[in-house]
Each structure stands twice: as structure tokens, then as C-alpha cells.
Amino acid sequence: MPFEAEELPMSNQILQIAKKTIMTERQGITPLRSSRKPDIASLPDVFPSGVTIIKSNYALTFVESINNIEDGPIVGREIVDCWVLDNGILKVKAILMGGNVVSIEKGGQEYLWQNREGATYYGRGSDAFPLNRGLILHGGIRVAAVTAEHGLYYDTDWDIDFIADPTGSAIILKIKDTQENRNLLCDILSKGQFLSPGSNVPMSKYPVTDAEFIFTVSLRPGEAFVRLNAALINTKETPVTAEIWLPQTxxxxxxxxxxxxxxxxxxxxxxxxxxxxxxxxxxxxxxxxxxxxxxxxxxxxxxxxxxxxxxxxxxxxxxxxxxxxxxxxxxxxxxxxxxxxxxxxxxxxxxxxxxxxxxxxxxxxxxxxxxxxxxxxxxxxxxxxxxxxxxxxxxxxxxxxxxxxxxxxxxxxxxxxxxxxxxxxxxxxxxxxxxxxxxxxxxxxxxxxxxxxxxxxxxxx
Structure with a gap:
């Protein structure tokens, strides 16, 4: 059966250490992905609105190939940190990989599709997806940054920050599309529709923007819906060329x-x-x-x-x-x-x-x-x-x-x-x-x- 990590209570001392520590555990065979190290902000000490954020964990499951999608077995699990927004009506969970909201619960029921049977990369070398290694599907809601077909950073750990004020609380997931972050994708990138006319340079249709992509997820007291904001911040004096989407499962x-x-x-x-x-x-x-x-x-x-x-x-x-x-x-x-x-x-x-x-x-x-x-x-x-x-x-x-x-x-x-x-x-x-x-x-x-x-x-x- 797929493993689903529980939310475990922490002592105050352990909690203070855990606030800024990435706690990832790999079990079995897990695929290689982006090597970028994210910036993790500390959780707020108080939540004036009563909308809380706690740190927990979440299990990503993997099968060996597309031939194992139907019947398994699950060959690996990656237990990653997740952050949980809770206003007493909704509970929203977000993880760093892909800057992804992986769960929205109301009344104890899940409202997002989650890949509990096991994910695997597919389409390797097909130029169907931005990364040459292909696409992997864990489910959720996130910002697809820079390109079509899930963006460049769907298996990259995004930075995370938090807001807690009298109006509510928010999780802020963000990443900059820099050459350094593209190098950390550990991928040669795709051609096909990702090429500009007359070019054979991978991803030439989508040159480095140096723009910041920001996904803000917030809850307010008494509201039975999740507030989202998707943003692209261009610091250049000239326009940048890109796509920005909110895919949902x-x-x-x-x-x-x-x-x-x-x-x-x-x-x-x-x-x-x-x-x-x-x-x-x-x-x-x-x-x-x-x-x-x-x-x-x-x-x-x-x-x-x-x-x-x-x-x-x-x-x-x-x-x-x-x-x-x-x-x-x-x-x-x-x-x-x-x-x-x-x-x-x-x-x-x-x-x-x-x-x-x-x-x-x-x-x-x-x-x-x-x-x-x-x-x-x-x-x-x-x-x-x-x-x-x-x-x-x-x-x-x-x-x-x-x-x-x-x-x-x-x-x-x-x-x-x-x-x-x-x-x-x-x-x-x-x-x-x-x-x-x-x-x-x-x-x-x-x-x-x-x-x-x-x-x-x-x-x-």
C-alpha cells in the first residue's frame, strides 16, 4: 500500500530546529532530479488571524517505468517536508518540489488528485516536455514557469516564505529563472516546439528571463476557499518572453x-x-x-x-x-x-x-x-x-x-x-x-x- 506520512507532534526545541531544516528521506529507488538547494524561511512565531501554518511531511511514491503504472510495484518513496495551512475549514499542504500545493482538504475529504500509486518519468528524449528526461506526475496545483508543458521547474525545489498577519496566513513559493538555476536542472533540455525558428539550440524559444515566478497560497479566517496569486516579476527594463500557468489536477x-x-x-x-x-x-x-x-x-x-x-x-x-x-x-x-x-x-x-x-x-x-x-x-x-x-x-x-x-x-x-x-x-x-x-x-x-x-x-x- 502507498505510504502516507502522518503529521507528528514536535517539542518546542525540535520545532525551532526543524523550521529551517530540510528533512528529506529516500527509501528504495528514487529518480534523479534538479540539484538546486532552496532557501527556507522560518515559520512565524505567532498567527494573529488564527490561520496557522505547521511543518509536516509528505510521501512521494515511485514506480520503475510506465510499464509498472498499472500494477506496480512501488520501488521508492521520497518523504519530503510539507507546510500545512489551516483555518479550521480548509487544510492546504504545499511542498517545495515544483512549488506545489499537493492537498486541499475540507471536512476530512481530499479535493485534489494525488498520485498514490506511483509516479515515473516518461517521454524521455521525445521533446514533448521541457526537460529531456521527461515528465513526472505527482498531482496538485502549482505555477508552470517559463515554458509550455509544465514549465522548466516542475522537479526543482522552490524557495519558500511565509506571511502571518491579522488578515490571514500565506505560503509563498518562488523561483528565479536564471542561468544558474537552469544549469542545476541537470538536464540538456528539449528541442522540438521549444526551439525558436531557425535555431537548433535547446530551449531557444524560451531564453533565460531572470524573472522571478511567485506562487502565493493563502487562507483567511472563515473562508471556505483557497486564495491563489500567480506572479511574474520582470526586473529588466525590456520585456521578457515566457509563459505562466496554473495547472491543476x-x-x-x-x-x-x-x-x-x-x-x-x-x-x-x-x-x-x-x-x-x-x-x-x-x-x-x-x-x-x-x-x-x-x-x-x-x-x-x-x-x-x-x-x-x-x-x-x-x-x-x-x-x-x-x-x-x-x-x-x-x-x-x-x-x-x-x-x-x-x-x-x-x-x-x-x-x-x-x-x-x-x-x-x-x-x-x-x-x-x-x-x-x-x-x-x-x-x-x-x-x-x-x-x-x-x-x-x-x-x-x-x-x-x-x-x-x-x-x-x-x-x-x-x-x-x-x-x-x-x-x-x-x-x-x-x-x-x-x-x-x-x-x-x-x-x-x-x-x-x-x-x-x-x-x-x-x-x-
Missing amino acids: YPVTKNSQIISHQKKRRCKDLWVYMGMLKDNFVVQDMQLDKDNDLPAYQGKNGFIVGCPPNPASWTNADLNKPLDWPSGWGGILYDYPRRDGYYHAVSYGDGRGTAYVSISNDKTPHYTKMWSWGNPDIFNRQEALAQNPPLAAGRPKSEYYEPWGSGFNTCFFQPSEFPQGESSWDAFIVPIESGLDSEKTQQELRDVIDQKIEHITPKLT
Whole structure:
């Protein structure tokens, strides 16, 4: 059985030592990753708001390869430090690796997908992910910094700091995209879509920015939602080119539904069109859509599919259900031309769910990238591994849906320019305990979430 570390009480003397000590224990075989050493701030001595932060531990589990994802065995565990925010309603856990929120608990129930069956790197040498060694999936919510496809620093330990004041308490995870930190990735980095036109230098599309990426996670007294802030700080006098996203993993079943007020979505990638949309849904050339004239989309192409989509055949494919997407190789869609409404949400199939809430309007647009592994009934791992890109080859044993939010980037591999200063956005993660029953229609599900968030949207800035 996967090991889950307990939160252990500490004496005051041990606690003072532990506040700034990294306590990592490796058991069995664990993969090599970034060698960067993080800066660890001391925990506050007092918490004026009553929202506490304690230091605990968290277990990351590993299998040997993608061939062991289904049946194991688990060959290694890495017991890492985690920091726990608690306001008496929600309990939020964060770890240094990837600057990652790995747990949101409410009423004793978990609201994030966690890879308890064992993670492994996959896609090595495929140029599908920023690191040549591939991608590893532990689950959670974090800032994907600098690049598309999970950013450069998903297996790097980020720095951590804390805030405790009368309004609440916060965990601040941060990293600078410097040449030194790139060297500490211990990786040759990828080419493919990470190349600039005419270059064969790895990661040339995403030159070193020297920008700081900051992920602030906070709770306030009496609030039943998690406050997030994602920020890029550019200290140069000239703009830097990058992407910044908030990827999230939520557990799903065949009855889970994506819930939003979206009117249309964009398919950017030809492999998604050929593998999922073609012959299944009516789509339109993006060049014929009126919103293609918006500055964010000039010179870009793709296909537009309506929400809900018009079926092109008598299939049971349903884009509102992540595990009904008609693809065995996964799929990517983007809200277009921006997210409609305040949220993008998903139900879990048991009445619960989670909503990602932020401002999104013409003045302050917000964008969503959607990833689903597709229908498990037509998934074949070896066929997925043979695809270009092999994004679905590492499909974990337990299912999840992965939406990404960004206040600046419309899609992957089309980075934005960030001026001097801070570029950031706020978002709320709202766990929903009941009302998202699987037999409800999209409209009924939207009504539930609209009611759940109506009192908190005025708090967005």
C-alpha cells in the first residue's frame, strides 16, 4: 500500500530546529532530479488571524517505468517536508518540489488528485516536455514557469516564505529563472516546439528571463476557499518572453463533468483534431471566426468547436465529460477567445467537485487550457507511446482531469511578452461538498456553482 506520512507532534526545541531544516528521506529507488538547494524561511512565531501554518511531511511514491503504472510495484518513496495551512475549514499542504500545493482538504475529504500509486518519468528524449528526461506526475496545483508543458521547474525545489498577519496566513513559493538555476536542472533540455525558428539550440524559444515566478497560497479566517496569486516579476527594463500557468489536477470518474459558461473552444494542435474532433464533431476553421481578428490571435490558426459541440456522427462522445473524449492519446482544448464567466469547474461523480474562479472579461481576459487523457476504454499505452508527441503514455492508474488557468497566455508554445514590473492574477479554488450530482444537466450544475460562488466573486481584484 502507498505510504502516507502522518503529521507528528514536535517539542518546542525540535520545532525551532526543524523550521529551517530540510528533512528529506529516500527509501528504495528514487529518480534523479534538479540539484538546486532552496532557501527556507522560518515559520512565524505567532498567527494573529488564527490561520496557522505547521511543518509536516509528505510521501512521494515511485514506480520503475510506465510499464509498472498499472500494477506496480512501488520501488521508492521520497518523504519530503510539507507546510500545512489551516483555518479550521480548509487544510492546504504545499511542498517545495515544483512549488506545489499537493492537498486541499475540507471536512476530512481530499479535493485534489494525488498520485498514490506511483509516479515515473516518461517521454524521455521525445521533446514533448521541457526537460529531456521527461515528465513526472505527482498531482496538485502549482505555477508552470517559463515554458509550455509544465514549465522548466516542475522537479526543482522552490524557495519558500511565509506571511502571518491579522488578515490571514500565506505560503509563498518562488523561483528565479536564471542561468544558474537552469544549469542545476541537470538536464540538456528539449528541442522540438521549444526551439525558436531557425535555431537548433535547446530551449531557444524560451531564453533565460531572470524573472522571478511567485506562487502565493493563502487562507483567511472563515473562508471556505483557497486564495491563489500567480506572479511574474520582470526586473529588466525590456520585456521578457515566457509563459505562466496554473495547472491543476482533480480526480474524475466516468460520470464527471466539466462545468462552465463557455460558448466555444479552440483546437490548436493538428494531432488533437485528427485524433479526437475529426469525424466526431462539427468544427470551423479558426480563420473564419470573427474573434480571430483580436490582437491575441492575429496570425494564429486552428479549429473552433462550439460548446456544446454539434456531433458529426452518431457517437456517444461528450466533450463535457473528460473520460468520454473520443481519444486514446489524450486531448487539448482551449477556451476561446477567453474563458466565459467567472469559473471553470469539474464534478467528481459523487456530488462533489471544485471550481477555479477568477476574473475574466474583455478588459481582464483569462484563458483556460484543458487536458484530458481521453476515454480509458480505447487507451493503449504502447500506442500512446508511439505517438508524436507521446503525451498520454504516462497515463496514471487513477484518473484525473487537468485544467490550466492563465491571465496572459492563450495557449501553449505561443509565449507572451511581459513588461518590466509585476504581471499577476488572483484566483480562488472553491471545494464544493455537494450538489454536483452526476444525473444533473449542465445548466443545473452551473446553477449550483453560480450560487456557491456569488458571495465570493466580489472579493476578486
